[in-house]
Amino acid sequence: MTGRFTRSFLGAAAIALVAGAAPLLAADAAGGPTDADLMNDAASTGDVLTYGMGPQAQRFSTLNQINTDTVSKLVPAFASSLGGEKQRGQESQPLVYDGTIYVTGSYSRLYAFDSRTGEEKWEYNARLPDDIMPCCDVVNRGAAIHGDKIIFATLDARLVALNRHTGKVVWNKQIADYKAGYSATAAPLIVKGMVITGNSGGEFGIVGAVEARDVDTGELIWHRPVIEGNMGTLRGKDNGITGKLNATWQGDLYKTGGGATWLGGTYDPETNLLYFGTGNPAPWNSHLRPGDNLYTASTLAIDPETGVIKWHYQTTPHDGWDFDGVNEFIPFDATINGKPMKLGAKADRNGYFFVLDRTNGKFVSANRFVMQTTWASGYDKNGKPIVIPAGRPGAPSATEKGSTVFSSPSFLGGKNWMPMAYSKDTGLFYIPSNDWGMDIWNEPIAYKKGAAYLGAGFTIKPIAEDHIGALRAMDPRTGKIVWEYKNKAPLWGGVLSTAGNLVFTGTPEGYLKAFDAKTGKELWKFQTGSGVVGSPVTWEQDGEQYVAVMSGWGGAVPLWGGEVAKSFKDINQGGSLWVFKLAK
Amino acid sequence: MDRRAFLSSAAAAALLGYMSGGQAAKAAPLGKVRELGVLRVAVYKDNRPWSWRKDGKLTGIDVDLAQALAKGLGVRADIAELVADESADDDLRNGVWKGGLLGFQPADIMLHVPFDRSFAARNDQVAIIAPYYRESFQFAAVKGEIDVNAPPTQYRGKRLAVEIDSIPDFYLIGTFGGIxxxxxxxxxxxxxAVTALTDGRADGALASRAQIEAVLHDSGATNIVRRTSPLPAFTSAGWDIGMAVKENSRNLGDAVETILAEMTQSGALKAIFERHGVAYAPAVAAG
Structure with a gap:
């Protein structure tokens, strides 16, 4: 037990020196991270307490022991296998606290590893029903920690809170009905003693929502649907409908309008706003739902106290290309045209990088961060896309194969789930992006559940000879790409930036790589044995800086074949946590 | 990411096979089925009137058919409910030739599989056999509320019930200028959708013929009339329903086809349909 009570950001030597203070520290660590600790996560270098390394999810660390000069000496400290027969995609981001690395695995598993030795302390395997239908592999993106609890979401749409010392269940709540097509894969966000989650799914018929629950009991506090016309709740009582009924939806389509908030959200303590992205509208065929279809494919700012929407900005009005707007909105400050501003940025599935005034949602700029966008030529100064009508897939007809439309980015997006990073030092965003398009056509003969229906056929294909993936450094003040690193296979992992002038990200080819944050020069790489689609983190322990990342190839990319599959056909599955530090 | 209305291509399907970690359990051909004394049959979960839970008990036309096929082979039926994926192509992967991601074991045979040449061509991991029904869409309405045989534009202002994202949905929302x-x-x-009609929550419904007939039969409703003339510009002429076995299980498929032929001849197949209130309609391909 003693190991657990050692405050992780103090070295062993420091503990010995301040022996008198040890009982107090022990009590502190035993109590676990508080709301204030979580809000301070970006500044506390001895731990990683939140998904995104801070509620703003900038994924920036002030640590600089590992830097452009020393990174060549970065070597593995240990690797820990998730074991078992269950492999597939490992999209998780580790948390580090009190001598323990907490990491989620595929198939809704959670592990606690000793952060010094890599030995497993405990693991939790959610018992999943065999009749769930996850759309995009059996992934999980990470956990949240608060007090004595570690909390994560499971594929059967439950939230599970475990005792962080023992792995025993404290509470386990169903957050949606998996039989109705709901699932959950995102890391929860904890703000002011509330677990804030989005939802994901599923069959047509779902409505995206953001929900807050009591972190101690899992009881629902508020529920906010993101589709206009649906009623929100606060402590069991109606709390006003979202938007205006039938303003941007006709008939009863708003009851099944989609907009799943499947990637979770960020929080900005300065403005006291939650920022959540919403998914694409349903049904898929845009010709049957005229209107903007608010608030799908949008970023929403939500009051954490009440769940009321404070502002919205729609990145893809009347989506017809499957451009989810779920991507993370990262608060940052910068001076635009001589004016210091509180901003936020989002790199969207639709290929554009958005900068908004995060206090009111006002549009500042949108710039292309991928090679090609066939659906729009840009954004006007009011923040509306200049849509190219010929780029919209046609209305389906059951009689013949419709004309083929080439659309770029493909439905997997200019950027998918994988989180970007913002460096406070360089002022740049580092976007894990992909250059690919798709041919899409109406399928005359399609069947669902044994019955005829109207479907669309598609093939995803690369649009460049030499790459699909591209890590791009974007200057949010100018909208210019400062540098790019091209990768043969699609990039599918998160990014980390550090004060060591470094940017880390993984590749499906199995490497964790480090780049010069200013120039993009590749400085270091290590082969982890399977594709890296997780998000790296860094922290300081016993006076040394550590970097950790999950390895394990999977996620949505391998589920879709075509030309793209050639870029990763030789990549094997896995499931390991890799931890690195500098050789002495 | 939301689940897509997309079809996975044959290439994607092949890739999934390639990516599979373990060796998927092999569906047994005829000899193995007889040896084990069990025929594992996949039916759709929650697919009334074909396979659904009535008061907790699995029932329906496909369930009775599965029992009859097992009996014909002299074995016991192990009926497994398969959750429908985004497309029937995916269902064949999950239900027949590979198994599900969360541990669904492949069945020896799957029922309620579209019997269609292009569908079969792009699903070459399975053999699609034994067409046993012709399905089609039909319009029904509350007597006195809607003149069922009138042009659909005259249905305006009435509550028209459909399954979301279905061909009936697209037809009613999208044709006639969207009026x-x-x-x-x-x-x-x-x-x-049909139940809403019999409950008074809708004035008309466009659904499959089997869905309409079964609900009318089960509810005993007598105030519902069905359109007899074809809907103008309606794009689906109907489709045949058959079964699928793994590509290398053709001897099992042959045995099942023999049993089905006997059941058709003897009237046993028709009796199963009638038990559930549905008029048997032979598959066009079977004619």
Whole structure:
């Protein structure tokens, strides 16, 4: 037990020196991270307490022991296998606290590893029903920690809170009905003693929502649907409908309008706003739902106290290309045209990088961060896309194969789930992006559940000879790409930036790589044995800086074949946590 | 990411096979089925009137058919409910040739599989056999509320129930310049849409013929009339329903086809349909 009570950001030597203070520290660590600790996560270098390394999810660390000069000496400290027969995609981001690395695995598993030795302390395997239908592999993106609890979401749409010392269940709540097509894969966000989650799914018929629950009991506090016309709740009582009924939806389509908030959200303590992205509208065929279809494919700012929407900005009005707007909105400050501003940025599935005034949602700029966008030529100064009508897939007809439309980015997006990073030092965003398009056509003969229906056929294909993936450094003040690193296979992992002038990200080819944050020069790489689609983190322990990342190839990319599959056909599955530090 | 209305291509299907970690359990051909004394049959979960839970008990036309096929082979039926994926192509992968991601074991045979040449061509991991029914869509309405045989534009202002994202949904929302769009009421399934009609929550419903007949039969409703003339510009002429076995299980498929032929001849197949209130309609391909 003693190991657990050692405050992780103090070295062993420091503990010995301040022996008198040890009982107090022990009590502190035993109590676990508080709301204030979580809000301070970006500044506390001895731990990683939140998904995104801070509620703003900038994924920036002030640590600089590992830097452009020393990174060549970065070597593995240990690797820990998730074991078992269950492999597939490992999209998780580790948390580090009190001598323990907490990491989620595929198939809704959670592990606690000793952060010094890599030995497993405990693991939790959610018992999943065999009749769930996850759309995009059996992934999980990470956990949240608060007090004595570690909390994560499971594929059967439950939230599970475990005792962080023992792995025993404290509470386990169903957050949606998996039989109705709901699932959950995102890391929860904890703000002011509330677990804030989005939802994901599923069959047509779902409505995206953001929900807050009591972190101690899992009881629902508020529920906010993101589709206009649906009623929100606060402590069991109606709390006003979202938007205006039938303003941007006709008939009863708003009851099944989609907009799943499947990637979770960020929080900005300065403005006291939650920022959540919403998914694409349903049904898929845009010709049957005229209107903007608010608030799908949008970023929403939500009051954490009440769940009321404070502002919205729609990145893809009347989506017809499957451009989810779920991507993370990262608060940052910068001076635009001589004016210091509180901003936020989002790199969207639709290929554009958005900068908004995060206090009111006002549009500042949108710039292309991928090679090609066939659906729009840009954004006007009011923040509306200049849509190219010929780029919209046609209305389906059951009689013949419709004309083929080439659309770029493909439905997997200019950027998918994988989180970007913002460096406070360089002022740049580092976007894990992909250059690919798709041919899409109406399928005359399609069947669902044994019955005829109207479907669309598609093939995803690369649009460049030499790459699909591209890590791009974007200057949010100018909208210019400062540098790019091209990768043969699609990039599918998160990014980390550090004060060591470094940017880390993984590749499906199995490497964790480090780049010069200013120039993009590749400085270091290590082969982890399977594709890296997780998000790296860094922290300081016993006076040394550590970097950790999950390895394990999977996620949505391998589920879709075509030309793209050639870029990763030789990549094997896995499931390991890799931890690195500098050789002495 | 939301689940897509996309079809996975044959290439994607092949790739999934390639990516599979373990060796998927092999569906047994005829000899193995007889040796084990069990025929594992996949039917759709929650697919009334074909396979659904009535008061917790699995029932329906496909369930009875599965029992009859097992009996014909002299074995016991192990009926497994398969959750429908985004497309029937995916269902064949999950239900027959590979198994599900969460541990669904492949069945020896799957029922309620579209019997269609192009569908079969792109699903070459399975053999699609034994067409046993011809399905089609039909319009039904409350007597006195809607003149069923009138042009659909005259349905305007009435509550029209459909399954969301179905061909009936697209038809009523999208044709005639969209003038019926605001009248369409959406349900999760065709059975729910027809039930809304008998419950007085809708004036008309466009659903599959089997869904309409079964609900009318079960509810005893007598105030519902069905359209007899074809809907103008309606794009689906109907489709055949058959079964699928793994590509290398053709001897099992042959045995099943023999049993089905006997059942057709003896009237046993028709009797199963009638038990559930549905008029048997032979598959066009079987003619």
């Amino acid at each position: 019926l769009a605001r009248d369409v009421v959406h349900f999760h399934g065709g059975t729910e």
